[in-house]
Amino acid sequence: MQVLAPTTAEDFRQYYELRWKVLRAPWDQPRGSERDALDDTSSHLMLVDAGRTLLGVGRLHFNTIREAQIRYMAIDIPCQRKGLGSILLSALENRACELGAAMIVLDARESALGFYHKHGYLACGSGHVLFNRIAHLQMLKALDNPAQGK
Numbered sequence: 001m002q003v004l005a006p007t008t009a010e011d012f013r014q015y016y017e018l019r020w021k022v023l024r025a026p027w028d029q030p031r032g033s034e035r036d037a038l039d040d041t042s043s044h045l046m047l048v049d050a051g052r053t054l055l056g057v058g059r060l061h062f063n064t065i066r067e068a069q070i071r072y073m074a075i076d077i078p079c080q081r082k083g084l085g086s087i088l089l090s091a092l093e094n095r096a097c098e099l100g101a102a103m104i105v106l107d108a109r110e111s112a113l114g115f116y117h118k119h120g121y122l123a124c125g126s127g128h129v130l131f132n133r134i135a136h137l138q139m140l141k142a143l144d145n146p147a148q149g150k
Helices: 009-023 084-098 110-118
Strands: 002-004 043-048 054-062 067-075 103-109 122-130 134-142
Touching: 002 084, 009 043, 009 054, 009 067, 043 084, 054 084, 067 084, 084 103, 103 110, 110 122, 110 134
Parallel strands: 067 103
Antiparallel strands: 002 043, 043 054, 054 067, 103 134, 122 134
């Protein structure tokens, strides 16, 4: 397993395809709904196997100078529940620390609350309801970031 940033047009094509397949297609959302205006200024990471097959994706952007937000984290359906989400989440947290974040926020689907809680995220408020049917909860994790003191 390796976590890396997509760099080529093909990397990004696969990256967005997986985001759509896991996070939008099951709810009959059109292609393009997996993207937003912050994609161009965000950090993107992808988890690949030894053959460079894409297994997972995630995005990190900053809301403030110290608050990072994780969005669009997805593991390919046949690869779920094998610890890959933990690998990707750790890489996103490490990237946030490298970029100076003191905390990470995210909006977790109710089905993922246990996963994020296991990784130290705490519920901090109600979130939005996506597509009028997928409830989210706002979660927060303070980072132990040595770069903050610099």
